[in-house]
Amino acid sequence: MTTAATALSGVIPPVCTPLTPDYEVDKGSLIRLVDHLMDGGVDGLFILGSSSEVAFLPDGHRKVVLDTVINHVGGQVPVLAGVIDMTALRVLDHVRTAVEAGADALVATAPFYTRTHPNEIAWHFKAISAQAGVPVYAYDLPVSVHSKLTADLLLELAAEGVLAGLKDSSGDEGGFRQVLLGRRDRDLPGFAVFTGSELTVDSALWMGADGVVPGLGNVDPHGYVRLYQHARAGDWVAARTEQERLFRLFGLVAVGGPHMGRSSSALGAFKAALHLRGVIDHPTTALPQIPLDADEVARVGKFLADAALL
Amino acid sequence: MTTAATALSGVIPPVCTPLTPDYEVDKGSLIRLVDHLMDGGVDGLFILGSSSEVAFLPDGHRKVVLDTVINHVGGQVPVLAGVIDMTALRVLDHVRTAVEAGADALVATAPFYTRTHPNEIAWHFKAISAQAGVPVYAYDLPVSVHSKLTADLLLELAAEGVLAGLKDSSGDEGGFRQVLLGRRDRDLPGFAVFTGSELTVDSALWMGADGVVPGLGNVDPHGYVRLYQHARAGDWVAARTEQERLFRLFGLVAVGGPHMGRSSSALGAFKAALHLRGVIDHPTTALPQIPLDADEVARVGKFLADAALL
Amino acid sequence: MTTAATALSGVIPPVCTPLTPDYEVDKGSLIRLVDHLMDGGVDGLFILGSSSEVAFLPDGHRKVVLDTVINHVGGQVPVLAGVIDMTALRVLDHVRTAVEAGADALVATAPFYTRTHPNEIAWHFKAISAQAGVPVYAYDLPVSVHSKLTADLLLELAAEGVLAGLKDSSGDEGGFRQVLLGRRDRDLPGFAVFTGSELTVDSALWMGADGVVPGLGNVDPHGYVRLYQHARAGDWVAARTEQERLFRLFGLVAVGGPHMGRSSSALGAFKAALHLRGVIDHPTTALPQIPLDADEVARVGKFLADAALL
Amino acid sequence: MTTAATALSGVIPPVCTPLTPDYEVDKGSLIRLVDHLMDGGVDGLFILGSSSEVAFLPDGHRKVVLDTVINHVGGQVPVLAGVIDMTALRVLDHVRTAVEAGADALVATAPFYTRTHPNEIAWHFKAISAQAGVPVYAYDLPVSVHSKLTADLLLELAAEGVLAGLKDSSGDEGGFRQVLLGRRDRDLPGFAVFTGSELTVDSALWMGADGVVPGLGNVDPHGYVRLYQHARAGDWVAARTEQERLFRLFGLVAVGGPHMGRSSSALGAFKAALHLRGVIDHPTTALPQIPLDADEVARVGKFLADAALL
DSSP: OOOTTSOOOEEOOBOOOOBOTTSOBOHHHHHHHHHHHHHTTOSOEEESSGGGTGGGOOHHHHHHHHHHHHHHHTTSSOEEEEOOOSSHHHHHHHHHHHHHHTOSEEEEOOOOSSOOOHHHHHHHHHHHHHHHSSOEEEEEOHHHHSSOOOHHHHHHHHHTTSOSEEEEOSOBHHHHHHHHHHHHHTTOTTSEEEEOOTTSHHHHHHHTOOEEOOGGGGTOHHHHHHHHHHHHTTOHHHHHHHHHHHHHHGGGGGOSOTTSOHHHHHHHHHHHHHHHTTSOSOOOOOTTSOOOOHHHHHHHHHHHHHTTOO | OOOTTSOOOEEOOBOOOOBOTTSOBOHHHHHHHHHHHHHTTOSOEEESSGGGTGGGOOHHHHHHHHHHHHHHHTTSSOEEEEOOOSSHHHHHHHHHHHHHHTOSEEEEOOOOSSOOOHHHHHHHHHHHHHHHSSOEEEEEOHHHHSSOOOHHHHHHHHHTTSOSEEEEOSOBHHHHHHHHHHHHHTTOTTSEEEEOOTTSHHHHHHHTOOEEOOGGGGTOHHHHHHHHHHHHTTOHHHHHHHHHHHHHHHGGGGOSOTTSOHHHHHHHHHHHHHHHTTSOSOOOOOTTSOOOOHHHHHHHHHHHHHTTOO | OOOTTSOOOEEOOBOOOOBOTTSOBOHHHHHHHHHHHHHTTOSOEEESSGGGTGGGOOHHHHHHHHHHHHHHHTTSSOEEEEOOOSSHHHHHHHHHHHHHHTOSEEEEOOOOSSOOOHHHHHHHHHHHHHHHSSOEEEEEOHHHHSSOOOHHHHHHHHHTTSOSEEEEOSOBHHHHHHHHHHHHHTTOTTSEEEEOOTTSHHHHHHHTOOEEOOGGGGTOHHHHHHHHHHHHTTOHHHHHHHHHHHHHHGGGGGOSOTTSOHHHHHHHHHHHHHHHTTSOSOOOOOTTSOOOOHHHHHHHHHHHHHTTOO | OOOTTSOOOEEOOBOOOOBOTTSOBOHHHHHHHHHHHHHHTOSOEEESSGGGTGGGOOHHHHHHHHHHHHHHHTTSSOEEEEOOOSSHHHHHHHHHHHHHHTOSEEEEOOOOSSOOOHHHHHHHHHHHHHHHSSOEEEEEOHHHHSSOOOHHHHHHHHHTTSOSEEEEOSOBHHHHHHHHHHHHHTTOTTSEEEEOOTTSHHHHHHHTOOEEOOGGGGTOHHHHHHHHHHHHTTOHHHHHHHHHHHHHHGGGGGOSOTTSOHHHHHHHHHHHHHHHTTSOSOOOOOTTSOOOOHHHHHHHHHHHHHTTOO
16 A cells, blocks of 8 residues: 555546535545546545635535545545645644545645735644644645745755645746755655646656646546656657647637636536546536536537547 | 614724634633724624634634624624635535524625636625525625626626625725715615725715725724714814824834735734733734734834824 | 926826827827817826827827927926836936926836836936936836835935825825825925826825826816816815716726727727817827727717717 | 748847946947857847846947847847837837848737737737738747737737747746647747747757747856757757756846845846856946845856856
């Protein structure tokens, strides 16, 4: 069994949260989705992340997801759990729940809603780490959190043993490389660095990243696993070819029209694709996301067909 | 007894949440703070807003605040409760708790953390209103929520009976006036419009606002009540003089140095002032806000002295 | 003759720049526009500001505007000239041209395009002021310049004699009031403070502003002059009524559809209104602004009719 | 002789503009800088870009730079000239000057200062291209221009023959790859794509970019040329090693303290490095940038020594 004490690596998709039409967690579909991902050969699962609609899930739903996935996986791969909330005391409630449920590691953002400061972010992560008892990963997602985690702060918290790793969805490749070079220079090999930028995974691995947390990996886990394995085998041309195929598939996130937000479109497209592929029972996204209409779903189907996934 | 069915007006401060040094709700101090505000003559209380550190309070803390304040007030003035969370299903959990605790009205923001869209915001408020059973106020706070509620959307939701009013902390006075003129043109007098911009209250009332939700009202409720009463009596010069005095007092929010964020500084200064004035037992702000140091607290005291509040 | 050495006050519209269909300055129309504004009773003219499409005008066009307006006005009212460019050395070229042309005062923004800093902004204004030989006004327009001029910086530069005044188009009414109170506290009565927020002029004057620079004043100078005179006479109710009428007229800036930017829509609407009112010969806006179509122009006409301006 | 009609590739540094202490163009130093870059083996020169302080240079200075560099280079490599200004008519003045001076190609941004729209951006580039008579490159620099050029817009303008290429300094590697894949899919091989992200050049070339426009290339042109040649030779490990060395050298851009902006620090450090290396006579940056102090310059020297450049 892989334990979280070992530094993580590889493909760790953020697991979508299938819902019933009345917005309850669809446990059967969730289990099938986990099986679909495991069948794809993923190296771990990240539940309750942004692609999991964590911002839309009440605490009760979050608990169902934790229990369902962790019990079903049974330790075959590590399960990382998002503990996403506005500030430290609220996050600590999620930490308790996730650790009790058996999560192997936790993933937390900087404070949001409130305006924050690097000193406050540092204290925030220290408070979380001090209580967690399992490894804590920082989640850098400025588009949601509205602040950026700097390389200096991350490496300092790594050196102090506060953080076990990073999921970087900032899109700032220069900053990402600064973290990668910094951990080498400061000799912090245990600090695991993952990219969440699913369109430049070959580059991230080339720069030294340990793995990827791809939202699109829900739709095509086999593709991301092949990409990762090609890179690990040193066959970078094959890795790039696979990445370019996945890049084109990623176009499905934009099927939603101007009557909805980008989040409704992207998460709706992931779920529509999983529904079309027969993995989940309903393409329902959580309130108040606008559902895709039939034409938009048909366009998702076209993307799947072009990628030979239907 | 004033009921929430009557349109609200006047001074409704967002009530700070006193904490013990170990970050529990300090109920005794909270009750004294409520008495301090009621003694000041306020027209209502807004608990669990941004100045209440709602973003920092776990659900258990929020429940203590709800029960403590609503029980203590006993219907003497209406109590509005913030139901601040990322998206609709999470907000609905807070709605249930607040309504069961006896809140007279609720205050909700647009979705945050996720990227959103006007159609999603509309659906969000409709879902909240449909379940609430008490009036729902929209809270426009782009600095935290990262989207702006437009006048057109607010007035449409007012006309449909979804929203009972607005607390506008956007700082966009043109947009605020558009709401005020729009409710007159569309004949929506029951839609109550409050400003949260505590430095231009005379202007907001002059334009037609029904009242103010001033964070600084924790420190000097008597001042804001005088300002409001002068305006209602048509003595605008006296209202302006009072506002200018309060403007200068507001300078205390900036005592915090560059080692902390603006939120730590402002909320820390409010609490330090309440502590210095003998209203609350501890100036503690919630983790991970950086506490004010002794010099910074002394500067708060200077502001109070200059305003004849010590 | 009013000289710029006297502190300015009143209504100083930013003068639109009429163009021929092939994008040359239409001098005849510009002269008629100036007469239209003078007929309205304005207290000064601000040429080469944002509403003048200064960002769209080559230096040759700017020179034509300077010469045409200053010669035509002949000292009847002061003429302020924008010297809008990215940084100090470029601005100084415009300063020379404007002063040689006889501008009574200059209006400059902080540096833009480059990222900047308060110390750099201070040095920038000092360099401009040192060369100008006429009063220099700071222009606070974060939507274009992407930095905000703070009250502290403005008042310090006022105290040092660098700045003669401020045109505040930031929309930050709290910050605006801080400037107004600060100049009183620091006894800087010669520092003239104008609002560019044309929808809250009564409030700005109420707080102590000296005047307004309203883009909409091109379309209805008489209205803004009445508003100002009501306020100066202490008839604030009449001032508010006039402001509310102008507020509704301002709706014309939004006639442009989603196929154009807000600037194309607003500046196009001002020019369409001036064309419909017979003041200028062509509604042409400068390349690459998208022209209004016939329906959009018709909607402008409807706004004018509703305001009894046709 | 390389002509601009041939698609460009390779290392094309944005040439710093050496200044005398009284802010005139230091022609002697500029010529030595050009020689330094040519000695490094660069494939072209980009004058009047952001690293050239174009935003700080009056038109007279720009003309001196154009004439000095183009005459000195004498056609040995192509010279691209920035025509950076707010909107189309102003840019067209720069186009005339640059083309008359003999520039081989031009580089233009989207409109700035004004708020803009994709339709306006398209028209802007069409107007520039229609007049230029030489190839026009789009410059994507959202940090200065405050809008992002989308892949769809760029590829459409490429297909229409409006744009000859792109310099992408957006830092959006996903969007950059979308351009690269899109030109392959739409068969637009003549559209030259350069990255301005000097810290991920190996990645950009790996994804298919034609070259790089590195500000740091002023300081170490030989390094960037080696990096490019390693990549072209298929020795990606050597390319990465060189990039990592340059990454560390890039740390010099942050030597400036909190009393200056990031632009003052970065451009000041480039010039201090060139001065320390004996290439230019003065490290002067244009007004109102804050000069580096002696300690900050010493830190630049340390970076150079660590990189074996002193």
